[in-house]
Structures are given as C-alpha cells and as structure tokens.
Amino acid sequence: MFAMDSVVQNLGQKYLKTYANYMSVKRADLLTKQEKNYASLRRNLSGTRLHKDLRLSHIQTYEEFVNHVPVHGYDDYAPYVDMIAAGHKNILFKDSVEHCGLSSGTSGKDSKRVPYNERMIQMFLKSQKRIASKLSALEPDINFLKVGRLTFGSDPYLYSQNGIKFGYISGILSTRVPKSLAKNTFPSSEVLAISNWDRKIDMLIKESLEQDIQVVSGIPTYIISILEAILQKTGKQHINEIWPHLKVFIYAATPIKQYQERINRLVGHELNYYGVYAATEAAIGLPYEKYQNGRQRYILNPDLLYSFTPVVGEKKNLGLHEIEMGVAYYINIGAPNGFIHYSMKDVICFEEYQGDLVFEFVGRKSTGMNLAAEKVSDDEILDCYLATKNLTNVDLRHFFLSPIMKDGKASYLWTLFVPAHSEVNTELLAHTFEQEMQRLNGDYKDCRDVGVLGPAQVTIMSADYLQKYFEQNRSRGQFKMKTTFETAEEYLNFIRTHLDQDEVLQ
Numbered sequence: 267m268f269a270m271d272s273v274v275q276n277l278g279q280k281y282l283k284t285y286a287n288y289m290s291v292k293r294a295d296l297l298t299k300q301e302k303n304y305a306s307l308r309r310n311l312s313g314t315r316l317h318k319d320l321r322l323s324h325i326q327t328y329e330e331f332v333n334h335v336p337v338h339g340y341d342d343y344a345p346y347v348d349m350i351a352a353g354h355k356n357i358l359f360k361d362s363v364e365h366c367g368l369s370s371g372t373s374g375k376d377s378k379r380v381p382y383n384e385r386m387i388q389m390f391l392k393s394q395k396r397i398a399s400k401l402s403a404l405e406p407d408i409n410f411l412k413v414g415r416l417t418f419g420s421d422p423y424l425y426s427q428n429g430i431k432f433g434y435i436s437g438i439l440s441t442r443v444p445k446s447l448a449k450n451t452f453p454s455s456e457v458l459a460i461s462n463w464d465r466k467i468d469m470l471i472k473e474s475l476e477q478d479i480q481v482v483s484g485i486p487t488y489i490i491s492i493l494e495a496i497l498q499k500t501g502k503q504h505i506n507e508i509w510p511h512l513k514v515f516i517y518a519a520t521p522i523k524q525y526q527e528r529i530n531r532l533v534g535h536e537l538n539y540y541g542v543y544a545a546t547e548a549a550i551g552l553p554y555e556k557y558q559n560g561r562q563r564y565i566l567n568p569d570l571l572y573s574f575t576p577v578v579g580e581k582k583n584l585g586l587h588e589i590e591m592g593v594a595y596y597i598n599i600g601a602p603n604g605f606i607h608y609s610m611k612d613v614i615c616f617e618e619y620q621g622d623l624v625f626e627f628v629g630r631k632s633t634g635m636n637l638a639a640e641k642v643s644d645d646e647i648l649d650c651y652l653a654t655k656n657l658t659n660v661d662l663r664h665f666f667l668s669p670i671m672k673d674g675k676a677s678y679l680w681t682l683f684v685p686a687h688s689e690v691n692t693e694l695l696a697h698t699f700e701q702e703m704q705r706l707n708g709d710y711k712d713c714r715d716v717g718v719l720g721p722a723q724v725t726i727m728s729a730d731y732l733q734k735y736f737e738q739n740r741s742r743g744q745f746k747m748k749t750t751f752e753t754a755e756e757y758l759n760f761i762r763t764h765l766d767q768d769e770v771l772q
Contacts, residue, residue, distance in 0.1 A: 289396060290568040291554070291622040297586050303571045304328040307600055310385070315357045316346060316604050331607070332573045332585040337598050339609045340378050346604070347379050353428045358604025359383045367435045368424065369546045379432065380546050385602035389569050390439055393549035396567070397516070397542060400553060405514055405538065413511075414477040415451050418470075418484035418492060419458060435546055452477060463716045467495045475500070479509040482537075483516035486525040487638035487676060487718040493532045494674070504534025518542045519639040522557055523753055528671070543627055547608060548601050554624045563624040571600030577613055591617050594628055635750060637669055637676045638718045640709040647750065650702045651680075657698050661685055663729040667750050668757035675720035678703070679757075683729040696724040731765045 290296050308325070311317040325331050349357045351366070361383045368377035398410045419436030426432065440455050448454070452474035453466075460466040470492065482489055493505055502508055515522075515529065515537045522539050530536045541562035543551025551564030566572065573583045574595035589595065597614050600606035613628040634643040647667055655662045663683045670679035680699055684690055700722040704711040713719040751757035 289399070289552075289565070291565045291624075293586070293618075293623040296566060296568060296623060299568045300571060300586055301328045303569070303600070304331050307571060307602065307606060310602065311359065311604060311606075313356060313360055314604065315349075316606075320606075328571075329585055329587075331571075332583050335607045337573070337575065337583060337607050337609045339611070343605060343608070347381060350381050351379065351427055351430065359385075359602070361385070363430050365438050366430050366432045367438065367546045368432055378546065380605065381430075381603055382435075382438070383603055387438070387442065389602055390435065390549055391442060392569060393544075393552065393567055394439070396552055397540075397549075401514065401516075401540060404540075404553075404556065408480055408513065410481065411447065412450065413480040414474070414509075415481045415483065416453075416474055416479050416489075416492070417451055417482075418453070418488050435544075450477075452479070467492065471496055471499055475508065477509075478511055480511045481514045481516065482512065483518075485519045485639045486517050486522060486529065487520070487713070489515070489517075490525065490528060490532065491716075491718050493529070497532065505532055506534035513538060515539050516542060516553075518544050520636050521752065522562075523560060525676075526557075545610065547605055547610065548599055550597070550599060550610070551614075551625065551627065554619075554622070561626060563619065563626060565622065565624055571606060573598045573607060574614075575609075583607075589616055635667060635669075635678065637678075638713045640707060640713045640719070642703065642707050642710055644750065646703070646706045650699060650706055653702045654695065654698045657702075658691075658695055660690060660695065661688065664732050665749060666757065666760075669751075669754050670723055671754070672720050672723055675718070677720035677723050679723045679725065679754075681725050681727055681757075681761075683727050683732045686728045686730050688726075690726055692724045692726060696722050699724065727765070735764055 290299050304327070308317075308322050311322060317323070320335055322335075325334055343358075346357050347366075350363055358381060363381050364384055364387055365382045367380040367382055369380070402408070402410050417440075419434070419440050423431045423433040423437065431438075437458065440458050443451055443455070453470040454473060457466060457469045457473060460469060475496070496505065496508065497503070500508060505512060512533060517525075517539060518541065522541060526539060539557040539562075540553040541551075541557055541564070542549065542553060543564050548570055549567055550570065552567055554563040554565045572586055574586075574589050574597060575581055575583050577594040577596060583598065584595070592615060594613050594615050597610050597612050599608050599610060601608070614625045615628050616623060616625045618624075634641060635647060636642070651662070651665050660682075661684055663685070665683070666679075666681035668679050668681070670677050678699070680695070682690075682695065700714075703722065704714060710719070714721070748760065751760065
C-alpha cells in the first residue's frame with residue numbers, strides 16, 4: 267500500500283508540473299477566458315434575485331458587462347447576504363449555501379460575510395492546485411504532494427446561523443484537504459480547531475516536530491510565533507536544526523518585506539518566498555515567480571471575471587482588453603457566489619514580462635495598517651488618535667503610525683508631535699492608544715490576545731520640525747501630510763530625509 271501511494275504521488279507531481287504549462291498567462295488567452303467566465307456566470311445566475319436586479323438577461327457579452335453593470339462594494343451586497351442568512355433561496359445563486367466566509371477586517375459576527383456555494387469552494391480549491399502547480403515548476407526539487415508542509419490557518423468555524431456555518435476561508439479550506447495530502451500537512455484540522463492558543467501550539471509542535479517539513483505557508487506573524495515557540499520548547503538555536511530541508515515560505519495577508527530578515531534568522535538560512543494575493547472574496551493573484559528585489563509578481567487567477575477602474579482620470583471601468591501597462595487600476599472581480607463587478611478597493615499595476623501578463627499589488631484605496639492580518643483602516647487609526655487626544659488632554663499636533671519590532675514582536679509605533687518642551691506621559695499615551703485600538707478593531711484585540719502583536723509604542727517629537735516641513739512644502743498645491751507608513755524602513759527614511767532627525771525609537 268505504501269509503495270502504491272508513492273507511485274501515485276510521483277505521477278501526481280509530474281502532472282502538477284505539466285499542469286502549470288497550461289495556465290492562462292498571456293493577455294489574449296486571459297481575454298478569451300473572460301468571455302467564457304462571463305457566459306458561465308450569467309448562465310448560473312439565471313433565475314436569481316441578483317440576475318433580475320442587474321438585468322443580466324440584457325447583457326450578452328463580457329464587454330457589455332464591463333460597460334453597463336455598475337461596480338458594487340460590500341455594502342451593496344449586504345442586503346442580499348442578509349436575505350441568504352435569513353434562509354431565503356435563489357438570491358445570489360441557485361444552489362445551496364455551503365459556508366459563509368468572514369472577512370478579517372473586523373471580528374466575529376460584525377465581519378463582512380461572504381456566502382460560499384460549492385462552485386465557490388471549488389474555485390478556491392482549484393486556485394490551490396494552480397499555486398501548487400506553479401511552485402512545482404519553480405521549485406523542481408520539491409515534491410509538493412509528498413513533502414511535509416506546515417500550514418497554519420484559522421479555526422474552521424466560529425458560529426452557525428440558520429444551518430449555515432460561518433468562519434474564515436483558511437479554516438474552511440483546511441476541512442477540505444484531500445486525504446492523500448492531509449497526512450503530510452501539519453497541523454491537522456483537529457489541532458487547528460483548538461481555541462486555546464498555548465494548547466494549539468503545544469499540539470502543533472507534537473505533531474510536526476519529527477516531520478521533514480520543507481514548505482511553510484501562512485500569515486508571517488503567526489508563523490514567526492510558531493517558529494519561536496518551537497525553538498523555545500526544543501532549546502535549538504535555529505529551525506534548520508530541526509527541519510534542515512525547509513526551503514519555501516508561501517505568505518499571504520501582509521507584505522513579507524518587514525518579516526523576511528527575521529524569518530531567515532529564525533530558520534538559520536534564507537528561504538524562497540512566494541506571495542499569494544488572496545482575500546475572503548477570492549484568490550485573485552497567483553505567484554508568477556519568487557519574491558525578489560522587493561517585488562512579488564502575480565498572474566491573474568483565470569477563473570475569475572475582471573474589470574479595472576483607473577486610479578487617476580476618468581472613473582470608467584475597463585475590460586482586460588483595454589488596460590495599459592504601468593497604469594494604476596482599482597481591481598474589480600466577479601465570482602461564482604454572485605459577487606460580480608465587486609470592488610476590492612485594491613490597486614494593481616500591470617506589465618508585460620517575458621511575454622506574459624503579470625501585475626504587482628500597489629496598495630489599497632484606504633491604506634490603513636496591517637501587520638498581522640488585523641487590517642486596521644485609516645478611519646479607525648484617525649478615530650484612535652482623536653480619542654486618545656481627547657482622553658489624555660494632550661496638545662497633539664500630528665501623528666505618524668509605523669511598524670516597529672519591540673522585544674521580538676511587531677508593534678504599532680505612534681510618533682506624536684507636541685509643542686517644544688511639553689511635559690508628556692508617554693506610558694499613559696501608549697496605554698490609551700492600546701485600549702482605544704482594541705476597542706475600535708476586534709482583530710487588533712485578537713492579535714494582541716494571542717501574542718502575535720506587541721503593545722503600542724509611543725515616541726515624542728517637537729512640533730517645530732513639523733512646522734518646518736509644512737513651510738517647505740505648502741506651495742505644492744494639495745499637499746497632504748503623511749500619516750501611515752507600511753514599513754519601519756520607509757518611516758525612518760522619511761524622518762531622516764524630511765525632518766532632519768537621526769535618532770528615533772528603535
């Protein structure tokens with residue numbers, strides 16, 4: 267039986283490698299696929315409330331769809347989701363609701379709810395197959411069907427309502443791992459379902475410590491916590507003393523730039539990093555090549571329907587045949603669950619690379635802060651700042667928010683500008699920022715509770731530096747003062763370059 271399993275796995279690996287050669291990465295191929303995707307979507311939505319409301323019976327082609335169906339955000343779809351959650355049928359799709367995915371932007375029952383039918387789940391599973399296929403070609407020495415994989419996701423389910431199970435997509439997919447792969451995937455779904463963080467880590471270590479782990483995937487901050495726990499429990503200095511063949515890290519949810527050096531240091535050697543541009547709504551971008559020189563190139567998931575809205579200029583929706591290289595676009599998607607012409611509010615930029623259509627993730631319409639998949643919005647950051655200013659009665663003139671590594675954990679660093687020679691209690695300010703952010707954002711609180719985020723940090727700067735900066739730049743038309751920085755390096759460079767400061771909180 268073992269020998270037969272080995273034969274099947276080896277044949278499967280060959281299939282995976284060849285499957286990658288048939289993925290649509292040329293612009294013409296992708297455009298042909300868009301016509302097929304729209305025809306399939308229109309056919310499957312026939313008879314639903316959404317099909318009637320959007321008058322899809324009158325929209326015959328992909329180009330007509332792009333031009334005549336308006337782009338919608340989650341708030342536009344929320345009433346449909348409410349009807350589905352209440353038990354109504356034929357709303358966004360005709361088949362049954364398998365699960366409801368919760369976004370990580372908020373927490374629990376206040377999250378965005380994305381209904382999944384079986385076609386939606388199969389699309390996610392197919393995207394995993396596409397990723398494995400691409401990586402099999404990029405990493406020919408690794409048999410992705412055979413080697414040990416450490417894959418850390420969310421709890422499978424959080425709550426049920428009217429017979430529908432609600433949870434995060436990574437947890438839902440963990441319950442659908444094929445048996446042939448499950449025996450090489452750690453931790454098991456039973457361990458992922460453990461709610462107590464410490465016990466979950468103990469069981470994860472027990473399951474995976476003796477395995478030959480060669481691939482790790484997950485949110486970087488969570489994986490870092492796991493690696494640190496393993497080193498503490500085993501007394502080893504580096505992970506490669508335990509898993510010497512660990513080579514690949516597949517990341518999602520947050521940029522890898524600020525974590526790469528720390529992960530390599532924990533492992534004891536440099537890993538190959540591959541980003542996946544995935545969301546609760548869909549797996550959108552699949553890795554085209556490994557992360558290198560600060561860049562992660564993606565290919566579009568060919569199973570989705572797309573349109574693009576220019577960030578600058580006329581807000582006219584464009585089809586795949588109309589996009590230009592090097593131009594920033596908001597990306598809109600259509601998926602089998604009826605979320606069609608759905609605005610992701612993400613900004614991407616295309617290029618032709620070696621004859622293939624690839625893109626990079628540029629940012630979001632609302633940037634916010636995202637160190638451990640907590641996704642704190644710009645509005646929440648501003649609300650936290652204003653609430654702290656009012657509660658402490660400190661004359662705060664402006665703030666910067668940036669990541670910082672403090673005592674081995676990523677934290678929010680609030681740089682506060684106050685009048686020169688002001689007496690400020692930084693500990694009180696840091697405590698207040700911490701309490702207010704936990705109040706405003708449930709995911710931030712969750713990340714603090716499980717220890718993947720450290721407490722808020724505060725440093726003080728004289729408002730004189732800020733005033734000088736304003737005076738130097740006030741002639742620049744609609745000049746806006748920067749507030750949020752994606753990385754510590756970006757923040758430090760800004761401080762040194764524009765404010766003539768070399769010493770900040772490290």
